[in-house]
Amino acid sequence: MDVRSLASQAVRWPAKILFPPVCLGCRNLVGEPGTLCPDCWPGVRFLERPWCEVMGTPFAHEMGEGVVSAEAIADPPPFKRARSAVLYEGVPQRMARSLKFGDRTDLAPWMARWMVRAGAELVTEADAVLPVPLHRYRFLARRFNQSAELSRAIARQTGLRHLAAVLIRRQSTRPQVGLTAAERETNLSGAFTVPPHLRPLIKNKRLILVDDVYTTGTTVKTATRALLAAGAGSVDVLTFARVLPKDFALGGVETI
Known part of the structure; x- marks a missing residue:
């Protein structure tokens, strides 16, 4: 030594x-x-290949290169690809909730490391990273945006540009928990926008949109549409955790 x-x-x-x-x-x-x-x-159940190339949903068995899931075919998302680091269950669920509701911002850099690993292919092609925003009233109540804590840590670890304030939430919407798919869509309709003076920052850029948990995808899909309408070249989605059907629960027969 x-x-x-x-x-x-x-x-x-x-x-x-x-x-x-x-x-x-x-x-x-x-x-x-x-x-x-x-x-x-x-x-902790890390989400690994084989997975749907679009949604990042894991397959129980190898399906061949470039195969996409029935979900991606039946309802193509506006984003290019979605990736998540872990299954939203057990320890990762506690971590996500501790960050969001327990003021555990110290967890963000470590959670971001797992996210960078899961989204390595997204990072190599991206120009910038940005968070799903909170409405200003909710931000003042919570004092921080958990998605922004994650996206900031990802930017530091990867060297990508961090566009923290480009996408804004102009409507204070109801919490999405407990809403049906249709109610989620209605709740978030028109919620996101990019101010005209900031649109040159994302013009034709390849962006990574960051959130803490991917549940139904309604939030990131709505945010993606706002970014594309403002001129973004493409949008990938990267989240810490993913909610999946019970077939993927810990202790199940199939591994991810």
């Missing part, structure tokens, strides 16, 4: 004593920051 390594460890040692690293899922002590303990690690 060289002198530089010894010096680096000497600097980090007091910090580890005063602020020991804790598990992202349960806050028990772990050896390194940004990791999970042995109890939490089995509670």
Whole structure:
């Protein structure tokens, strides 16, 4: 071990004593920051190939290169591709809720690392990254936008330009939880826009739209349409977690 390594460890040692690293899922002590303990690690299901090339929905079996799901064929989304890092269940669900409702913004950089891994192909082709915005009233109540925390961390880790204020939410809509698909569409109709003076920033650009959880896709689809109408070249969607049917639940027969 060289002198530089010894010096680096000497600097980090007091910090580890005063602020020991804790598990992202349960806050028990772990050896390194940004990791999970042995109890939490089995509670994470990473979304891996094979998957639908458009929706990022995993297939139980290899279907061949470029195959898309029935969902993508029956109802083609306005975005080019969607990718998510993990299944929204167990530990990832707790992490997402802790970020959104528990003010755990310290989780965002670590969640973003998983997202960058899941969206590697999107990142290599993108010009910029931006978050799904909150309405200003909700932002003032919550004090931060969890999607913006994630998109900012992704921009720092990838070097992509961060367009935090290009897309705005001009209507204060009802929470989407508990609404039917039709009600979600109506609730978000006309909710997003890009101010005319900011449209040159996205003109013909390849964008990554970031959100915390992909549920039905109504929010990101509506936001994507607003970006494309404002002149964006293409939009990919990247989320931390994805809600999938119960067939994909932890402990199921098929793996993802």
